[in-house]
Amino acid sequence: MKKNPFVIISILLVIALIAGCAPIQAPQSPSTPSSQGSAPAQTDVQTDDLKPITFKMYSVETDAYPDSDFSSPVAKEIQKATGVTLEIENAVSSDAGLQKLSLMAASGDYPDFVYGKGDLNILKNVDAILKLDDLIEQYGSNIKKFYGDDIKRLRWSLDDPSIYYIGGKELGQENMEPNAGFQLQLGAVKELGYPRLRTLEDFENAIKTYYANHPTLYDQKAIPFSLLADDWRFMITVSNPANFATGNSDDGEWYIDLKTLDCVRHLTREPVKEYFRWLNHMNDIGLLDPESFVQKYDQYKAKIASGRVIALADARWEIDEPVTALKKDGKYEAVYGYFPITLDESVKFADFQSTGYLGGWGLAITKNCKDPVRAIKFFDWMCTEEAQILTHWGVKDLHYTIENGKRVLKQEVKDMRNSDPAWQQKTGIKKYCYPFPTYGNAVKDSTGQYFEAFDTLDAIAERQLPIENEVLAAYGVKYWKELYPQSDEFPVKPHGAAWLVNMDDPEWIAADDRILKIGYQMIPAIVMGKPSEFDAKWEEYQKAMKDAGLDWVTEQFEKVLKERTKLWQ
Amino acid sequence: MIFHICNYTLMILLCVSTLYPFLNVIAISLNDSVDTIKGGITIIPREFTLLNYAEIFKSKSLATSVIISVLRTVTGTVTGILSSSMVAYVISRNDFIAKKFVTVLFILTMYVSGGLIPEYMLIRNLGLNNNFLVYILPGLISAFNVIVLRSFMDSLPFELQESAKLDGANDFTVFFRIIFPLCTPAIATISLFIAVGQWNSWFDTYLYCGSNRALTTLQYELQKILLSAQSSGQQDIYGSADMISQKRISPESIRMAMTVVATLPILFVYPFVQKYFIKGLTLGAVKT
Numbered sequence: 001m002k003k004n005p006f007v008i009i010s011i012l013l014v015i016a017l018i019a020g021c022a023p024i025q026a027p028q029s030p031s032t033p034s035s036q037g038s039a040p041a042q043t044d045v046q047t048d049d050l051k052p053i054t055f056k057m058y059s060v061e062t063d064a065y066p067d068s069d070f071s072s073p074v075a076k077e078i079q080k081a082t083g084v085t086l087e088i089e090n091a092v093s094s095d096a097g098l099q100k101l102s103l104m105a106a107s108g109d110y111p112d113f114v115y116g117k118g119d120l121n122i123l124k125n126v127d128a129i130l131k132l133d134d135l136i137e138q139y140g141s142n143i144k145k146f147y148g149d150d151i152k153r154l155r156w157s158l159d160d161p162s163i164y165y166i167g168g169k170e171l172g173q174e175n176m177e178p179n180a181g182f183q184l185q186l187g188a189v190k191e192l193g194y195p196r197l198r199t200l201e202d203f204e205n206a207i208k209t210y211y212a213n214h215p216t217l218y219d220q221k222a223i224p225f226s227l228l229a230d231d232w233r234f235m236i237t238v239s240n241p242a243n244f245a246t247g248n249s250d251d252g253e254w255y256i257d258l259k260t261l262d263c264v265r266h267l268t269r270e271p272v273k274e275y276f277r278w279l280n281h282m283n284d285i286g287l288l289d290p291e292s293f294v295q296k297y298d299q300y301k302a303k304i305a306s307g308r309v310i311a312l313a314d315a316r317w318e319i320d321e322p323v324t325a326l327k328k329d330g331k332y333e334a335v336y337g338y339f340p341i342t343l344d345e346s347v348k349f350a351d352f353q354s355t356g357y358l359g360g361w362g363l364a365i366t367k368n369c370k371d372p373v374r375a376i377k378f379f380d381w382m383c384t385e386e387a388q389i390l391t392h393w394g395v396k397d398l399h400y401t402i403e404n405g406k407r408v409l410k411q412e413v414k415d416m417r418n419s420d421p422a423w424q425q426k427t428g429i430k431k432y433c434y435p436f437p438t439y440g441n442a443v444k445d446s447t448g449q450y451f452e453a454f455d456t457l458d459a460i461a462e463r464q465l466p467i468e469n470e471v472l473a474a475y476g477v478k479y480w481k482e483l484y485p486q487s488d489e490f491p492v493k494p495h496g497a498a499w500l501v502n503m504d505d506p507e508w509i510a511a512d513d514r515i516l517k518i519g520y521q522m523i524p525a526i527v528m529g530k531p532s533e534f535d536a537k538w539e540e541y542q543k544a545m546k547d548a549g550l551d552w553v554t555e556q557f558e559k560v561l562k563e564r565t566k567l568w569q
Numbered sequence: 570m571i572f573h574i575c576n577y578t579l580m581i582l583l584c585v586s587t588l589y590p591f592l593n594v595i596a597i598s599l600n601d602s603v604d605t606i607k608g609g610i611t612i613i614p615r616e617f618t619l620l621n622y623a624e625i626f627k628s629k630s631l632a633t634s635v636i637i638s639v640l641r642t643v644t645g646t647v648t649g650i651l652s653s654s655m656v657a658y659v660i661s662r663n664d665f666i667a668k669k670f671v672t673v674l675f676i677l678t679m680y681v682s683g684g685l686i687p688e689y690m691l692i693r694n695l696g697l698n699n700n701f702l703v704y705i706l707p708g709l710i711s712a713f714n715v716i717v718l719r720s721f722m723d724s725l726p727f728e729l730q731e732s733a734k735l736d737g738a739n740d741f742t743v744f745f746r747i748i749f750p751l752c753t754p755a756i757a758t759i760s761l762f763i764a765v766g767q768w769n770s771w772f773d774t775y776l777y778c779g780s781n782r783a784l785t786t787l788q789y790e791l792q793k794i795l796l797s798a799q800s801s802g803q804q805d806i807y808g809s810a811d812m813i814s815q816k817r818i819s820p821e822s823i824r825m826a827m828t829v830v831a832t833l834p835i836l837f838v839y840p841f842v843q844k845y846f847i848k849g850l851t852l853g854a855v856k857t
Contacts, residue, residue, distance in 0.1 A: 056780065064794045068630070068782055089780040092789065093796045096775055099685065103776065106686040107693055111780075298821070302608030325606045422627055 050083040053374055056111035057363075058104075059435065060097030060119065063090040065425035073395045074428025081387070084378045087111075104128070110366035112375060115167075115435045117361045118502045124156070124164060129364040131162045135376040143376075146383035146437055147171065153359030153496070153568045161567060165362030166379055166437055172357070173440025174487065176460055178480050180244050180351045182341040183312040183319070185210075186467050187333030194474040197339040200245065200278050207287055207311045217308040218331065225282060225311045226289035228300045233318065234520050239267065241313035245342050246271035249350035249490075251498035253516065254557070258491055261565055263498070263558040265550060267519060271343055273538055278343075279527045280534050293524035307334030332467045340484045352481070353490035355497045359568070363435055383437050385445055391438065393453045394429040400453070409453055417454065429453070457481075495565040501557070508556050511549045518544050594825045598622070602822035621826035624794075630782050631790055638768065638787040641704040645767040646760050652709045654756065657718035658744050663727075672719075675712040692777055699781040703773065708766070714759045721755040722748060757845030765835055791827045795820070 067075055070085050079085055089111070091097030101122045104110050110128055114120070123129050136143050143166060144151065150171060155161045182203055188210040189195075195206055211224040228237040239253060243266045248255050255266040266272050282288040289309075291299070303309050304322035307329075312319060319336070326334050340349030365375050381387055393400045393407055400409045416423040424431045441452035450456060457479060464472075464479075477483060495501075503509060522541045529537055592612040597605055601616035609615075625631070659665055660672050683691070688707075697703040725748065733743045749756070771788035778784040 062793065062796045064796075087780065090793070092771070092775050092779075092792045096772070100776070100779075103686060103689045107690050109693060298606075298608060301606045305607040321603075321606050325603045328603050421624065 049374070049377060052079075052083050052085065053371060054085040054087055055113055055369070055375060055378070057086055057088045057113040057115070058091075058100065058111045059088060059115040060091045060094065060101070060117050061115065061435065062092060063088075065422040066090055067425050067428055067431050072424075072426060072428025072431065073398055074390060074432060076428075077390055077395055078387070078432065082378050082381050084374070098122075108368075110368040112366060112369040113363050114366055115361075115363045118500075120165060120361070120364055121502075121504065123364065123366065128366050128368075129164050130367055130369070130372055132164060132166065132365065132376065133162050135372060136163065136166075139373060139376045140380045140383075142380045142383040143437070147357075150357040150359065153357050154362060155567050158563050158567050165364040167382075167435050168360070168362035169358040170434060170438050170440030172443035174354070174442035175352060176441065176455055176457055176479075176481060177316065178338045178340070178351050178484055179316050180240065180250065181338040181349065181484070182241070182245075183314065183336035183338060185307075185310050185334050186337050186465075186471050188310055189337050189471050190333070190467070190474075194471065197341060199344055200275070200341060203311070203339070203341045204278075204282065204287070208285075210310055211287065214310075217310070217334070218306060220306055220308045223289045223303060223309045224287040225313075226295075226300065226303060226309050227279075227292035227313065228295065228297065228318070229293045229520070229524065230295070230297045230300070231520075233297060234523075235516075236318055237312075237314050238523060239519065240315070242266065242272045242275040244349060244351065245275050245347070247342060247347035247350055249353040249355075249493065254498045256493075256495060256498055256561070258493060261495060261558070261562050263554055263561060265515070265545065265554060268542060268545065268550070271347075274343055276523070276526060276538070277531075277534055280529065280531055283528055284531050288527070290528075293528065307331040312336065327465070332465050335465060335467070337468070337471055338480045338483070348485045348489065350485065350490055352484055352487040354487045354492045356492045356494070358496045358500055360496065360500045360502070360564075361435070379437060382432070388439055388451050389445065391432045391436070392430065392451045394427055399427060399429060405447065407449060407453070494568070495561055496568075498557075498561065501561050501564065503557065503560060505556070508553060511553050512557075514548045515545050515550055515553060518548055594828050597822060598825035598829050600822070605822055621822040622830070624823060625791065625826055625830060630785055631787070633783060634785045634787045634790045637701075637784060641701070641786065642764050642767040645705050645708060646764045648705055649709055649711075649714070649763045650756055650760050653711065653714045653759065654718050654749060654752065655744065656710055657715045657722055658748055660715070661719045661722040672716075675715055679712045679716075689776060698777050699784065700778075701784060703777045704767070704786075707773075708763070711763075714762065717759060718752065718755055721752055725751055754845045757842045761839070761842050764838065768835060769831070788831060791831060795824055795827055 066088060068088070070076075070079065070087070075086070091100060097117075098119050101114070101116055101119050104114070105122050105126045105128060108126075108128075110123070114123060114129070116123060120129070132140075147154070147166075151163070154163045154166060156164050182197075184197065184203070184206060188206060189197075191213070192206055192209060196202055197206060207224045211222060214222055216222055228234075235253065240250065243251070243253075243255065246255075246266070246269065248266060251266075253265060253267065255264050255269055255272075256262070279288065283290075289295075289303075295303075301319075301322045304312070304319055305325040307326055316338075323335055326332075340351065342349050363379075365372055369375050382391075389407070393409070394413065396402070399413045400407050402408070413423075413427065413429070416427070420426070423429075439451040441450065441455045443451050445451055460479060468480075469478075472478060472480065472482075475483060503512070518541070522537070522544060526534065526537045526541060589612065593610065596610050596612050596614045598621055599617055599619070600610055600614035601618045602621060604616045660668055660675075662668065665671075682688075692698065692703060692707065697706065729747055729751075730743050733747050738746065769788055771786060771792050774784070774786045774789040775792075779789070
């Protein structure tokens with residue numbers, strides 16, 4: 001008797017399961033891609049192209065201030081020029097974005113455009129996105145002009161070398177400020193008489209001397225040199241600087257031979273070992289903050305904001321908040337200068353090495369798109385110079401004026417940008433750049449002016465503190481960037497950036513994570529240990545990584561990276 | 570005497586340890602966000618400001634989202650309570666033939682759920698996407714609530730129903746006049762469960778109504794503000810640098826101000842139902 005309900009329920013469930021599966025396949029048949037099919041209906045009348053049409057778009061990028069009714073001045077101009085209205089829905093978090101993409105794939109409910117970052121393959125796997133090659137060939141003359149040779153970097157894979165998306169990252173982007181490097185308080189640099197800061201030894205001497213002269217800073221005990229190892233931030237502040245100081249640019253945890261494209265985990269390399277030997281030495285002579293490996297991010301920020309940390313090895317964005325606090329308190333001497341410090345003189349700090357166009361992500365048109373031809377024409381228009389100026393600078397006379405043939409932003413737009421977080425929502429400027437096809441800050445238009453309106457050297461000069469200018473002048477330069485080896489001293493990285501490589505094998509991800517976590521555990525012990533035990537402990541660390549499957553992880557990664565690079569050539 | 574001293578110290582410590590985090594949250598939410606980075610804020614803001622709140626309320630769609638949130642909480646709670654208790658009443662009756670089967674069926678859903686994708690497809694095929702009803706209908710009956718209510722009803726003497734019947738009451742009269750009023754403690758508890766759930770939920774908005782601005786809820790909008798404040802810190806890794814300059818309000822402060830905005834309404838309601846809340850929870854557990 002007791003079993004009965006369960007039997008019935010199981011039967012019901014099985015039936016429900018079968019019934020539930022059926023509709024998944026259903027939506028695949030309607031609305032086939034109309035790239036060729038629509039040819040006879042073609043009219044060359046412009047009015048047809050300007051008929052109002054609304055495209056729905058989903059983006060996994062979050063946006064707290066969406067231009068949701070497409071009503072900003074820039075949006076209105078786009079509408080005027082193309083007839084297109086965009087209805088953009090943004091993800092609320094990266095996890096939620098991924099879930100939504102999976103739901104779309106399962107239900108067949110796609111908007112017209114999807115920006116899926118590295119997870120677009122979810123839609124590609126169910127054939128939900130359109131091949132764009134023919135459409136671009138037919139209607140995309142501006143798109144082709146826009147990308148030039150870099151259009152190869154949009155191709156999907158070696159097995160399927162078609163184009164499924166356009167846009168994504170900026171084309172022709174160059175950093176205007178160093179993002180990585182070793183930081184020393186400007187007060188220290190000044191007091192020490194602008195010493196040459198090139199190698200770890202120089203850096204160490206500078207810290208040592210300044211610390212000896214100033215055991216306290218702002219009435220608190222000074223901290224000569226501090227690191228942060230709070231979970232993933234370990235990679236940013238402990239692991240990455242080792243990679244940079246040995247002459248590699250940001251490739252995540254990898255070192256990639258640019259000629260052969262052979263990959264190795266950078267933490268296995270000899271020079272990197274020497275970097276950690278230096279850290280160990282710094283700890284030994286009492287210059288490393290003993291809390292380096294235990295402090296949490298907010299404690300670290302609080303320390304920096306107090307102005308007592310003399311030197312750092314961090315990324316700009318990670319110390320942005322405490323540095324803002326320092327500036328607000330007028331502790332300008334405690335603000336940091338950026339120096340391209342490396343292991344020895346033979347190594348060049350490669351922060352400005354160009355990755356080339358990072359074409360791994362972009363906007364896809366789905367097969368539910370009402371009118372793929374109009375869609376591609378819309379993107380084609382977005383690639384014109386007119387559109388690029390509109391999306392970067394705003395509307396002429398409203399946001400910028402032309403003086404002596406040069407575009408000049410109105411002061412109120414600049415002010416708004418500095419004071420109102422919703423300025424993009426209100427003006428529409430920069431709202432339709434990324435992830436649409438967009439030029440980066442190193443590209444000039446036909447009149448020789450930069451497309452970029454804000455992220456320019458002039459803007460940085462305006463932002464720099466008087467003390468920064470003083471220090472920079474003493475080194476004979478105007479910007480921090482100029483202290484670094486410039487991008488033309490390095491070859492363009494053929495593989496883009498290793499951190500952009502998508503590995504979807506869960507087993508690989510698990511193994512990679514395991515190897516990473518071994519570092520989280522063992523590197524602190526190596527650095528904080530006795531110098532005499534350094535070599536033995538480093539050996540132990542190498543062995544632990546090997547035992548965790550390092551060879552296999554490297555091999556797999558190298559395979560994917562090489563394939564992608566081949567695709568891009 | 571010593572016992573009392575120990576007792577009071579312990580109790581005070583307990584109060585402090587539960588109250589302190591919340592006061593800390595309020596303090597940080599009222600403190601200047603750049604100043605907060607320096608750390609060391611306890612329960613009194615160092616540099617008082619309302620800017621963090623201003624930031625949250627700058628969002629365009631916040632006003633409508635508050636209305637939707639209140640509407641869904643009120644409607645969802647009223648309809649939810651009504652349907653759950655009616656179902657509970659039916660399965661508490663011994664003369665209901667399929668009582669056991671239906672109960673098992675309900676309990677089963679507590680162990681086995683449909684999963685995200687089937688649920689999404691069900692909702693979509695029912696045409697509930699971008700529809701206010703999606704906040705109400707799926708949560709109308711929850712097995713857990715029904716079971717709690719049924720246990721409570723089981724503990725009421727059956728004679729009450731019998732005598733009412735003798736006096737000529739039909740099933741509806743018995744339910745609304747006798748059972749429902751007697752269940753107040755349980756009903757209050759369940760109402761609070763449902764209301765808190767409704768008030769806090771944002772994921773359903775995201776899944777089903779994210780593209781419809783007229784239907785977004787407060788929690789969803791807050792979530793959006795929080796996450797974009799968070800992600801702007803990482804923007805740099807992914808290239809779009811112009812977000813960074815906008816980041817004058819730190820995610821920390823935003824998060825705290827948001828927590829306050831999101832919890833205050835619940836905090837105001839709680840004292841009024843608290844006495845039922847504790848009673849209801851224990852009453853459902855032990856039958857006397």
